[in-house]
Structure formats: structure tokens, C-alpha cells
Amino acid sequence: MQIPSAKPKGDAVLAEITNFEAMAFRLKQWIKSPRPYLMVAGLLLFLAVWYMTTELFKLPRFEKLPGPVAVIREWLSEDPSYGISIYVSEYYLHIIKSMMRVFEAFGLATLLGVPLGLFMGWKKVFRDYTFPIDETLRPIPMLAWVPLAILMWPAREAAIVYLTFLAAFFATTLNTLLGVESIDEVYFRAARCLGSKPRHIFFRVVVPGALPYIFTGLQISMGVAWFSLVAGEMLAGEYGLGYLIWNSFVMVQYPIIVIAMVTLGFIGWASSAAIRFVGALLMKWKVREVSP
Amino acid sequence: MSNNGSTVGSVSIRNVTKIFDPEGAHVLALDNCSLEIPAGEFCVIVGPSGCGKTTLLNAIAGFHGISSGEISLDGVPICTPEKMAEPGADRIVVFQNGALFPWYTVMENVIYGPVVQGKMTEAEARQAAGKILGEMGLQGIANCYINEISSGMRRRVEIARAMVNDLKILLMDEPYRAMDALTKSVMHKHLLDVYDRAHKTIFFITHDLEEAIYLGSRVVVMTTRPGRIKKVIDVDIPRPRDLQVLASERYRELKMEVLEAVQEEARKAFEAGEREFA
Amino acid sequence: MSGRNKNSNSLGKLGKSIFNISFYRGVVAIIASLIFWEFAARVHLPVIGMIPAPSAVAGSLSSLIFTGYYWESWYVSFERVFSGFVMAQIIGIPVGLLMGMSRKFRDLGFPILEVLRPIPPLAWVPASVIFWPTPQMSMVFVTFLGAFFTTVLNILGGVSNIDIRYIRSARSFGASNKDIFWRIVLPATLPSLCTGMTVGMGITWEVVVAAEMIASRSGLGFLTWRSYVAGDYPVIVIGMISIGIAGYISSSIIRLLSGRATPWLKII
Numbered sequence: 001m002q003i004p005s006a007k008p009k010g011d012a013v014l015a016e017i018t019n020f021e022a023m024a025f026r027l028k029q030w031i032k033s034p035r036p037y038l039m040v041a042g043l044l045l046f047l048a049v050w051y052m053t054t055e056l057f058k059l060p061r062f063e064k065l066p067g068p069v070a071v072i073r074e075w076l077s078e079d080p081s082y083g084i085s086i087y088v089s090e091y092y093l094h095i096i097k098s099m100m101r102v103f104e105a106f107g108l109a110t111l112l113g114v115p116l117g118l119f120m121g122w123k124k125v126f127r128d129y130t131f132p133i134d135e136t137l138r139p140i141p142m143l144a145w146v147p148l149a150i151l152m153w154p155a156r157e158a159a160i161v162y163l164t165f166l167a168a169f170f171a172t173t174l175n176t177l178l179g180v181e182s183i184d185e186v187y188f189r190a191a192r193c194l195g196s197k198p199r200h201i202f203f204r205v206v207v208p209g210a211l212p213y214i215f216t217g218l219q220i221s222m223g224v225a226w227f228s229l230v231a232g233e234m235l236a237g238e239y240g241l242g243y244l245i246w247n248s249f250v251m252v253q254y255p256i257i258v259i260a261m262v263t264l265g266f267i268g269w270a271s272s273a274a275i276r277f278v279g280a281l282l283m284k285w286k287v288r289e290v291s292p
Numbered sequence: 293m294s295n296n297g298s299t300v301g302s303v304s305i306r307n308v309t310k311i312f313d314p315e316g317a318h319v320l321a322l323d324n325c326s327l328e329i330p331a332g333e334f335c336v337i338v339g340p341s342g343c344g345k346t347t348l349l350n351a352i353a354g355f356h357g358i359s360s361g362e363i364s365l366d367g368v369p370i371c372t373p374e375k376m377a378e379p380g381a382d383r384i385v386v387f388q389n390g391a392l393f394p395w396y397t398v399m400e401n402v403i404y405g406p407v408v409q410g411k412m413t414e415a416e417a418r419q420a421a422g423k424i425l426g427e428m429g430l431q432g433i434a435n436c437y438i439n440e441i442s443s444g445m446r447r448r449v450e451i452a453r454a455m456v457n458d459l460k461i462l463l464m465d466e467p468y469r470a471m472d473a474l475t476k477s478v479m480h481k482h483l484l485d486v487y488d489r490a491h492k493t494i495f496f497i498t499h500d501l502e503e504a505i506y507l508g509s510r511v512v513v514m515t516t517r518p519g520r521i522k523k524v525i526d527v528d529i530p531r532p533r534d535l536q537v538l539a540s541e542r543y544r545e546l547k548m549e550v551l552e553a554v555q556e557e558a559r560k561a562f563e564a565g566e567r568e569f570a
Numbered sequence: 571m572s573g574r575n576k577n578s579n580s581l582g583k584l585g586k587s588i589f590n591i592s593f594y595r596g597v598v599a600i601i602a603s604l605i606f607w608e609f610a611a612r613v614h615l616p617v618i619g620m621i622p623a624p625s626a627v628a629g630s631l632s633s634l635i636f637t638g639y640y641w642e643s644w645y646v647s648f649e650r651v652f653s654g655f656v657m658a659q660i661i662g663i664p665v666g667l668l669m670g671m672s673r674k675f676r677d678l679g680f681p682i683l684e685v686l687r688p689i690p691p692l693a694w695v696p697a698s699v700i701f702w703p704t705p706q707m708s709m710v711f712v713t714f715l716g717a718f719f720t721t722v723l724n725i726l727g728g729v730s731n732i733d734i735r736y737i738r739s740a741r742s743f744g745a746s747n748k749d750i751f752w753r754i755v756l757p758a759t760l761p762s763l764c765t766g767m768t769v770g771m772g773i774t775w776e777v778v779v780a781a782e783m784i785a786s787r788s789g790l791g792f793l794t795w796r797s798y799v800a801g802d803y804p805v806i807v808i809g810m811i812s813i814g815i816a817g818y819i820s821s822s823i824i825r826l827l828s829g830r831a832t833p834w835l836k837i838i
Contacts, residue, residue: 190393
């Protein structure tokens with residue numbers, strides 16, 4: 001009995017010691033391989049093609065698009081010709097406005113969607129009544145709600161947040177429900193065997209068991225929230241990055257369109273990364289998974 | 293005989309019949325099964341796949357009901373056709389593919405039962421769990437997550453998770469099914485140690501005959517569908533047992549006896565299976 | 571399973587599984603929501619009461635479906651979705667395969683993909699309108715973008731998840747690189763391609779609808795938006811439902827084709 005019991009203990013200690021070293025080793029290997037250089041080369045190639053088509057050779061059609069030099073010059077200018085750069089507070093106002101909207105909508109969607117999804121998965125009767133409604137509404141693309149959202153809410157602001165919320169809410173609820181359904185029946189049986197009351201089953205089996213799907217759902221939810229937000233802001237916004245894009249188009253301030261697009265991409269990526277990070281923190285058991 | 297001096301955990305299964313009726317298909321899973329398991333006995337059920345072994349176990353555990361008959365635990369009826377048993381910590385199941393909660397560490401899994409039942413505070417449960425894990429040589433992995441430990445470890449932790457409770461009978465549903473022979477023999481030794489120490493009734497399902505004789509005090513052979521009890525064989529090999537048993541004359545005789553009883557059923561089950569797929 | 575020789579029995583089974591308690595509960599729930607919706611509109615509840623009542627929607631629908639304009643909107647949107655989607659597959663599948671098979675190409679292309687992907691497709695609308703000579707082309711381009719990234723990433727994932735044992739086994743039978751590509755890589759990637767298409771189709775409809783609202787004068791998205799601008803509110807709901815049905819039809823077609831293309835994934 002001693003040998004098998006000593007083995008995993010040893011493994012665990014070994015893992016702790018080697019974790020850092022392994023990382024350093026992998027980093028070294030990575031630097032030595034051609035990969036990082038190819039990645040940089042790929043990005044440079046992209047920038048080069050963009051520069052050459054729009055600014056250097058001014059190819060037909062491409063010449064109308066803002067080129068990288070114009071965009072970066074505007075972006076970093078202390079006195080931007082179209083009024084948006086990293087030195088201008090209005091730029092940050094747009095960013096903050098968009099982030100606030102997403103934050104409100106995403107927060108509300110999570111607060112409502114996760115409990116609803118958990119409950120739908122847990123109580124069959126409740127699900128029988130609510131799921132068909134969900135299924136009827138879900139095929140309608142979220143962005144088709146734009147006019148109705150504006151009509152329903154007295155203020156534009158509420159309409160945009162509602163639209164963003166709606167997309168996030170469906171993604172969160174559905175994934176949470178799928179998460180509960182993904183839990184193997186055997187865990188419920190085991191929990192009952194061990195003398196669980198319903199609340200124990202809910203908090204100690206349903207919630208942790210559904211967590212991986214919930215976080216997948218939250219990531220999707222964050223993605224669609226930004227997706228809908230842009231459409232909402234373009235059609236009905238005052239301030240916000242989507243509005244900035246549309247307004248710059250109307251005002252023929254083309255470099256700003258690209259600045260706003262890149263900013264949107266970066267913030268969207270950062271918010272997904274943040275969710276992944278929190279998910280990894282909450283699901284150590286999943287992250288540390290090794291082949292059995 | 294192998295009573296261990298236990299006074300609780302006697303199960304009596306009387307004339308139990310179970311008919312599955314999914315959408316009109318009439319399947320007789322258990323047909324008039326009767327079996328008395330005295331307190332503290334290590335009772336092994338063998339039989340071909342689909343003979344209703346797991347159906348019987350599920351009825352005792354409280355996962356589904358029965359169509360007629362009665363199952364009682366220590367003289368108290370727990371499962372009748374009118375009322376299926378309520379799953380509870382006096383009859384804990386070790387599942388075929390394991391059911392340790394992957395979102396908890398080994399320690400958190402083991403303390404689960406006492407904590408949710410409100411029998412112990414978390415600190416007390418940790419102490420009790422630490423003691424049991426120590427006895428089983430598992431203290432080193434207490435803070436590992438389930439995905440980090442081997443399948444053999446998992447089975448032992450699952451047994452520890454059951455034993456930490458105040459249980460009367462341990463129900464084991466082919467726990468070592470998918471294991472290689474070497475791991476299995478370590479598992480067997482471990483289970484025998486646990487049994488010799490704890491004096492609990494064990495209801496063990498398998499279709500590995502050698503395992504059945506090596507571990508069991510009695511081997512119950514079941515027929516293929518409809519599931520009936522075909523033969524009960526007393527394993528009069530003294531405990532504590534070790535690997536020497538496997539080389540003994542008596543072991544070989546018993547194995548032959550069980551083999552003969554099972555062979556016929558296995559063939560019938562195989563032919564039935566062939567027909568099902570045709 | 572054995573439906574052919576026990577026809578009556580399996581019909582009974584079918585009936586049982588469709589008309590069970592869950593089905594009735596679903597029907598009750600939908601009817602209850604319709605009644606609530608009508609009620610909310612009649613008594614002018616805040617927010618929800620602003621939605622045109624089902625009765626008003628039904629009234630508008632009966633006149634709208636006889637107009638050519640309504641059906642033309644269907645056609646225009648479908649054409650855009652179809653063009654953008656097909657373009658995304660034609661370009662996305664080879665790119666995904668190339669990136670999946672060649673490490674060099676993957677290292678080169680992946681960062682570009684990762685930089686462009688987080689930008690919501692709709693943010694491309696103005697740039698697209700500036701670049702493309704006709705509005706139709708710009709609509710199709712934005713639609714294309716919506717499905718393109720999903721296709722590429724799903725194929726990439728599919729190729730890199732191929733079990734190495736299949737390739738080794740093929741090699742041991744003496745397969746050439748060409749054989750491995752056509753007989754192992756391609757079929758093994760098919761399931762993830764199908765997943766990518768299903769997801770991509772959903773995104774495509776989202777994008778088309780919004781793009782039509784933002785920058786077009788035709789299609790179901792525009793129909794919905796115009797009804798709002800013109801104050802013909804019940805038509806908004808008709809527009810939404812039409813878009814929902816159109817999206818559902820498209821997804822069903824993709825699912826059907828996926829099922830045909832990957833018969834080995836059927837669960838018996």
C-alpha cells in the first residue's frame with residue numbers, strides 16, 4: 001500500500017517544483033523556435049499590405065480607406081485633426097460610455113440568467129413552462145430587436161442597454177441550462193446516497209457541476225454583448241464607440257473609424273480574457289486536469 | 293460464519309419482482325428474487341450483463357422501485373411496490389465508473405456526507421476523514437482534485453467517502469470493472485482490509501468470478517433475463533485472506549462450481565444479445 | 571429502432587413522446603404569454619405594453635403578406651446571407667485547412683486572425699461602405715466577415731484535434747500525403763466544419779439584419795427599421811418574426827446537410 005500512496009504525493013510535490021522551471025524552459029524553447037518571429041512577421045505583413053494598398057500605391061478603391069500611417073498619426077497626435085486621439089478626453093468618454101453599457105447589461109444578464117438557467121435545469125416543471133418561450137424567442141436575431149427596443153424604452157440609453165442585455169441574457173441562460181444538463185446523473189445519486197437535502201444538491205452539485213458551462217456561457221455572452229452594443233450604438237447611440245464609428249463615417253472622418261474599431265477589438269478581447277481568468281480561478285479542479 | 297460480530301446491516305429481499313415498462317415494452321428484470329443477507333456479510337452477486345444485478349442494487353439504494361415483494365433493512369421494510377426506498381447514508385453506493393465530485397478535493401469529498409447530514413461540524417469531519425484516509429494510506433492526496441489522481445486511488449477515496457458515514461451496508465456496483473489485473477489485485481487487498489476492519493455488510497456486484505470468490509463470503513449466481521437467483525455458494529475460505537487463497541485447492545473447487553453455474557447463463561445471455569442486435 | 575415491423579407500436583411511441591406532459595406545459599406557457607402580451611398592450615403596461623399587441627400584428631400581417639414588397643425583402647435578405655455565407659466557406663475552408671496543416675502558415679496567420687476577430691462585424695459596416703462600389707457588395711462583405719472567422723477557427727480546431735492514431739494508422743497502410751489529406755484530414759474535420767457552419771449561419775443573420783438597418787434600403791432588416799421610422803409599429807413585430815423564421819429555415823438546412831455529410835456521428 002505504501003508505494004501507490006507515495007506516488008501521487010510525490011507527483012504533487014514534483015509538480016510544484018517543476019511548474020516554474022517548466023514554464024521557463026518552455027519559454028526558452030519558444031524563443032528558440034521560429035514561431036514568435038513568424039507571428040511578428042504575420043502581423044507586419046498585414047500592416048505592410050494595408051500600408052501599400054492604401055497609402056503607398058493608392059490602389060483604386062483602397063485609396064479611400066484610411067491607411068495605417070494616417071490612423072496612427074491621428075491616434076497619437078496631441079492636436080488631432082479630427083478630434084480623437086489618446087490625448088483627447090472625448091476618446092475616453094466614448095470608451096467609458098460603451099464599457100458602462102456593456103458592464104450594466106452583462107451584469108444584469110448574469111445576475112438574472114445564471115439563476116434562471118440553474119433553476120430551469122434543476123426543476124423539470126419550471127423548465128417545461130419556460131423553455132418553450134425561450135425557444136420561440138431565440139431564433140430571432142438579437143439585432144432584429146433594435147427598433148422594438150427603441151420603441152419599448154422611453155430613453156435611448158435604456159434601449160441600448162436592453163438590447164445588449166437581451167443578447168447576453170439568452171447566451172447565459174441557455175449555457176447554464178446546458179451546464180446543469182451536462183452533469184452526470186451519477187453525481188445526483190451519489191449526493192443523495194450521502195444524505196444531501198435538496199439545497200445541498202443545488203449548491204454542492206448543480207452549481208459547481210454547471211460552472212464550466214456557465215463560464216463558457218459568460219464568454220459567449222460577453223462577445224454578443226459587444227456585438228449588439230455596436231449595432232445599438234450605431235443606430236441609436238449618443239456617445240460610445242459604435243456611435244463614434246458611425247458618426248465619423250457620416251462626418252467623413254475616416255481614420256477615426258479605424259481607431260474606434262481597433263479600440264473595440266482590444267476592449268472586447270480584454271473583457272473575454274478577464275472572464276477566462278476568473279473562470280480559471282474558480283475552477284481549479286478543471287484547470288489542473290491531467291490525463292487519468 | 294463470516295459474521296464479524298456485526299449486529300446491523302442485515303438485508304432481506306423477499307419475492308422481489310421488477311418489471312420495466314418503458315413505452316409498452318414489457319421487460320421482466322427481476323423475477324421473484326429472495327435473499328437473506330445477514331449483518332456483516334460480504335455478499336457477492338455474479339451473473340451475465342443485463343441479469344438485473346444493478347436493478348437489485350438500485351432498489352436497495354433507492355434509485356428505483358420494485359413491482360412486487362419487499363426489501364427490508366434490519367427488519368424494517370424500506371422498499372415496497374407502493375413506496376420506493378429513500379436514498380440515505382445508511383446504504384451508500386460505490387458506482388461503477390466512480391462518482392467522486394470532480395469539483396471537490398479528496399478531503400472535501402470525504403467530509404461531504406457527515407457535513408451535509410449535519411452530523412459533524414466541518415472541523416470534526418476533517419478529523420474523522422483524516423483518520424480514515426490515514427488508515428487507507430491516502431493522507432498524501434487529501435488536497436488533490438479528483439482529476440489529479442489515478443483510477444485506483446479514486447476507488448479507494450470513494451470507499452473512504454462511504455465509510456466515514458455511519459453506514460449499515462456498502463453497495464458496490466462493479467467498482468473494479470475497467471481496471472487492469474495488477475491494479476485490481478491491489479484494490480482487492482485494500483477492500484479485504486477495509487472489510488476486516490470495519491465489519492460492515494457489503495453487497496458487491498461483479499461479473500468477475502475470481503474476484504467474487506476471493507472477496508465474498510457468499511456468491512450468489514443470478515440467471516439472465518428474467519433475473520432469478522440460480523445458486524448460492526458459500527465460500528468457506530477463512531479470513532483474513534491474501535493472495536495465497538488464489539492458489540488453494542478449495543478456491544479452485546469453488547471456482548469450478550461457480551463457473552459451471554454461470555457458464556450456462558452466460559451462453560444464454562450471449563445468444564439473447566446476438567438476437568437483439570440481429 | 572425496430573420501427574418497420576412494429577409500425578403501429580412505434581407510432582404509438584411517437585405519439586407518447588411528442589404529446590407528453592412537457593409538450594402540454596409548453597403549449598400552455600406559449601398561450602399564456604400571448605394572452606399576457608395582448609393584455610399588456612391593451613392596458614398600456616410600461617415598457618412591455620409598448621409592444622404592438624398580437625391582434626394588431628395579426629391584422630397587419632393579413633394585409634402585408636399579399637404585398638410584393640414583403641416577399642422581395644425575404645428574397646433580398648436571403649440572397650445576401652447566401653452570398654456572404656458561401657463566400658465565407660469558399661475562402662474560409664482552404665485558409666483553415668492550410669493553417670491547420672502547416673505550422674508555418676498557422677504561426678503567420680493566426681495573429682492576424684486574432685487581432686481582427688474581436689472587432690464586432692458591424693463595426694466594419696462604414697469601412698465596407700466606403701470601400702465597395704455598391705451597397706449590395708458592402709452588405710455581402712460584412713456578412714462574409716461574420717461567418718468567415720467562425721469557419722476558419724472551427725476548421726483549425728478540427729484539424730488540430732485529429733487523433734494522431736488515424737494518421738499513423740493510415741501511414742502504416744502506406745498512405746501518401748495526398749491520401750491522408752483526402753481520406754483522413756478532410757472527413758475528420760467535417761464535424762467541426764459543420765459546427766462552424768451552424769454557428770456561422772446564426773451570426774450571418776444577425777449581421778445581415780443589422781447591416782440592413784444601418785446602411786441599406788432593402789431586405790427584412792430594412793423592412794423592420796422602416797416600419798419603426800414610419801410609425802407602422804405592428805410591422806416591426808412581423809419583421810422580427812419573419813427574420814426569426816428565415817434564420818430558423820437557414821439553420822435547419824445547414825443542420826440537415828450536416829447530418830447527411832456526417833452519417834457516422836448519428837447516435838443510435
